[in-house]
Amino acid sequence: MSRSGRGRVVPYLLLLPGLLWLVLFFLAPAVQLAATSLYDPAGSLTSGYAMTWSFGNYPDAVAAYGAQLGRSFGYAGLATLLALLLGYPLAYVIALRAGRWQYLLLVCVVAPMFTSFLVRTLAWKTVLSDGGAVVGLLRDLHLLAPDGRLLATPAAVVTSLTYCYLPFMVLPLYASLQRLDPRLLEAAGDLFARPAQVFRRVTLPLSMPGVVAGTLLTFIPATGDYVNAELLGTPNEYMVGNVIDAAFLVRLDYPQGAALSVLLMVAILALVIGWLRRAGPAEAG
């Protein structure tokens, strides 16, 4: 009796540290954030905020910064798509064709992460600068007007976002492609599937777990990113992260910053759930 009693308690005891951690560092701040988003917008940091259940903060925030909110999802979505289009072939080659070069190539994919995020973004600034080689080449090829530039354009922000999160796309894709049984590909060929059909009917569906994980790991942090827009764009390219950053640190409008944060969280959650429903484990098997 006491044995089985203890047997039932132990799993919960093991959960305890993790739960405490979550309550302390996730749940409590989240509740605090939600509460802040409903404070009286007339308050200030010096005079203090009153809890007035001001749900009006939300429509106000959307009215003021809807463009940046929309841009966040637009840029992040585009960057995720680009990362998928670049990352899938890369992961495919590394996992199925690279043979003994596999691990070296993987290290190359991860290598940029050895340097600081900030340094890399600043490096992009140099690469894309008006006097830089890339702009020069594009101008020579007439792909860019003689006075056209890359820096301070949406293209610069999306390119850099893609670059920053590419490893997070490639690694899960690699993991799922690497587990792919090559005999299944042979069986598909034996059953009259042309190479394109083998990919569409076998390779792609079996690598869906990697696609789902990779897109989530890219899309979620990219949506909340503000460093790229800050360093490579102008206020015209600012994303919601820049607005939240400013609301908390420059304008000191805490209720509005909190409302935007909560909106961002809820919107990401909704998109993630929608995506998992469409492409998630049930279909990927």
Next chain:
Amino acid sequence: MVVEEPSGALRLVGLSKRFGAVTVVDRLDLTVPAGSFFALLGPSGCGKTTTLRMVAGLTEPTGGRILLGDEDITRLRPYRRPVNTVFQSYALFPHLDVFENVAFGLRRRGVPEVAGQVRRMLSLVQLDGYERHRPEQLSGGQQQRVALARALVNRPRVLLLDEPLGALDLALRRRMQGELRRLRTEVGGTFVHVTHDQEEAMTLADTVAVMNAGRVEQLGTPAELYEFPATAFVATFLGRSNLLAGTVNGRSGDDLLVEAYGRRFSVPSARSRVDSGAVLLGVRPEKVRLVGTAEQVPAGHQWLDGTVTDVGYFGVSTEYSVRTGAGVELSVFAAADGESARIPAGSPVLAHWHPRHAFLLHHDPHHCLHHCLHHDLHDDAAAAAAAAAAAVRAGRE
């Protein structure tokens, strides 16, 4: 519903495959008649899978040609060949249910009326009601049927089966052999069945090719192969054989005279692969009988005398090991017909057989090295077991 497909034999002409310096399939010439159940039998690693993969188009030959009827398919991409494979590992698509697995080939070819054909094929392999199951929810035997149905539903001109029953337990294997025979009669087409299980090859196939080290040693019906093997390898790989090393030293009428272990034997020349030089005289263990005295040996039979060293009881038969005076070990199978009493180990006996049951093979000392060695090991084990048994008996007394 039976569509008349263009028929034609599958022919392998000088087919070779080298991996680096290793020749795995060595100038293989083989004709598989249209509509036959053909078994490719050989020990593990002799190149069976490689041969099948070349026919399927999954491995590129380094030499030779593959013809299907009049068409040369050697360089055809796998998805263009009217050939389907049942893989050793089944290779079922884990993300598709049973129905979609079976429908896969039909859908890729854009065949109309997929559902009806899939249903009929599933009921043929007795998997009605499993359409929506995932492969991982099925037992090994059921997965194997899905693999069969998935290939057969395409009505391939040649169905390739790579050790299809290898992963099943013995009882299931025997049952699936029956299933395969039934399917073959119901669906038709040419079946090429690869196996290392000689019993499977003999019970299923109408033609068996025995393969060894990348070459075909002998091709024929199971009965031809068993009754008159062409090489020592076939004689020992397909069933068991007693092989006595000797030399041909004469002829008497239609018989060749062979001297072995200081005794003279005769073998009908129609059952001889050679007529001079070093030979192996073979007799199947069930063709040899044991008697106690020379008077009991029937007229016309030939014999060797020796001592029973081991008795193995198998129910349907009893296997005796007899060590002859000349030092050769003979295996003798005695059917449990209820007529003859068991002979205890240690009894002096005469092992006799009729010359028409013997066969004569070329004695390639190099070749024999491998087999005789194998044989000796086997005999050593038997002798050791007999010695151990004797020791136990001695201890009891």
